Amino acid sequence: MLNLNWLQTYVTLVETGHFTHTADKLAMTQPGVSQHIKKLEQHFGQPLLIREGKRFDLTQSGRDVYQQAQRTLAELSGLEQQLSTDDPFNGPVRFASPGSLGLKLYPELLALQQQHPSLSIDYTFAPNEGVERDLVARKLDIGLITRPGDKSDLAYRPFAEEPLFLVTPAHIDAPDWATLMALGYIDHPDGAHHAGMLLGSNFEQYQQLSQLPKRGFCNHISMILEPVSRGLGFTVLPRYAVAAFPRPDEIAVHTLPQPVSESIYLVQRRHQPLPTRIRFLIEAITPMLSE
Template identity: 55%
Template sequence: MVSPVWLRSFCTLVEVGHFTRTAERLHMTQSGVSQHVRKLEEHLGVALLVRQGKGFTLTDAGERLFAEARDILQSLSGLEQRVGQDDPFTGQVRVMSPGSVGLKLYPQLLELQRQHTGLIIDYRFAPNASVEQAVAGNSVDLGLMTQPSAHEAVQCRAMAEEALLLVTPASIIEPDWATLLKLGFIDHPDGNHHAGLLLGANFTEFEHVSQFQKTGFSNQIGLILAPVSLGLGFTVLPAHAVAAFAQPALIRAHALPHPASETIYAATHRHKPVPSRVNTVLRVAKTSLTQPKDES
């Protein structure tokens, strides 16, 4: 490998045009400059200079090396700055979260990117288990989860609470147990968990979600409420998913006497320092996900 020190001596010599002044600029001896050039020639196996007393003329090989070496040295000169750079508004931030959190947060992060175009948001929607594995494997910078991680490499911090809501067709004013049984349940990947938390706290009759006839299923967060809006059943969803539904007049979200919620956790790699740009996204996420209901 060619030494960048040799290259710097050679390029400075070509720019200055004189061995003595090159040595002065580089705080070297003249023999040191000559030695670096000679080592370059020996390493490359070609003559780079035709010496003429205290002056010189470049060979063809010397001209080619000078043309390329300048770019190499310029790149190297900015390397330390680039490696040490920790700009809070520059670079890619890879985020992953369950769907309801993403429906609320992703538009806020796009607005952040619009304000700071050097920031690049890479957002993926995934269940908790996939988020955990992605954080542990360093394939995302920030994970948002609705349950704490048990993985040794993942550090979780509680960040916000997201209410769970019972959602029925708009025609249902006060849902009682009999009404829910008649409607049937629109299931989703977290349906059993969400229904257990909310219905278990509010209906003494509730034992498990299989008490209801399953009248539909969707694994797409934006589509779970579509059958509910058509009167095909009820479901239990996090509040951000309900707020994002495109036809709110066709559904009704019910405030039950005993509220239930999920904690949202910020997950990062335990053994990796968090860059400033990730902390920027984390602050926006916390602000967005903890807004009062009338501002969300």
Template identity: 45%
Template structure:
């Protein structure tokens, strides 16, 4: 790597065109200025032609001058980023469960439209993958349903998300277990666990979700409600996944009494602060999710 002091001497010499004035500005001797230039030329070849009262850069000298300008810009960008002053450019990387992700992603895109210097990178993943990705610095931010107790992670309350029993709009009258038996269950990766938690409160003493006929299965969060909308069965799903479904008129949320609610925790590495643009994005998202219409 080229010595930064030599490069500083060279750029000053190229600007002033004089060994004497360069030495005065940098508080060096003229011999030191000549020595710095000689060191660079030993590495890179002839950089400047000394003429009476004039210094002319060679093509190699002009290339080195352009390189020094790039280094200066890179240094300024780094200092801005580390100081947190560069809030108008950067990446917002977030990994989250699918349901909340369906609500988050359009909000993140709106933020990117408002801040063209931002880049959004989002991934859907279950809790274990979210934790691993944040710990390995693959994503700066994550959302999980269980608060981690790892000292390397900072966790704060983000929002709450109730579970919902969703049935076809034409079969929304569900009053007893037999009504569910007639419909059948549309399953998904978390379907059995979610349905057990919710239905045990709505129908205490029932034989359990495992006794119901399984009418379908999907591991794509955005498609789980498609068979429900077509009248093929019911499911239990988080509210944000239900609210993101485009054909709301074809489905109905069935009242189940006391809500079963999951808390969503925002996590990031605790050893260092989040980037400036990520902090601004978090504030905006918290404000959006605090509004009643965040998930309808």
């Protein structure tokens, strides 16, 4: 493995042009400087210096190593400075979640950004698979998903829960199975999953979504309740999607005898240290999802 101390000694030698001056600058002995250069030449398997008495010149390999060593040491120095000044209120945060969670979190994160304008919130509404894919591709810093995951590159931990609700047009008071059959279902991308969880736990007649007449489909989280509000059917949605609907008097939200919640998992790349600003964001959203 390449020793960074050898590189630092070599760069200093090239820039001072003198073994003694290099030793003084690095608080080393002159034989110690010579030993570092020898180790570096052995590592690359070719000479880096052309020695002429007390003077030296660089071989072509020596010039290549010097240029790369300068870049490498500068990048490491910049990284050290960045880490030493890691500001919890400064820098970009790339975050993603399924739609219902986004409806809850994004406005509150914008309020957080107003308090700390140097934070840059990059929020993506994405399905579970999309969140995982973008984390693996390093397009995200953290994400939330609503099921356990199995990607070996990612670490998952339980984070919160979001209740599911049966939502009907406003005139429905206490829906029974016959009422649901008459209304029909407004489907959405997670419609079968959510219906299976909530209806399957509360109606013995329920086996699969295809039993219910399908009255429509919408893939936009903020619009799924629009057909419900117009009396065209019912649906099952997570809490925050229901809470975001702008005309709550046009729908009826029903709590069933067997409450069901969807688990939420925090996801990040495995063994990836999180900057302070990301840890700050995680701490900030924790109480948002427990209100």
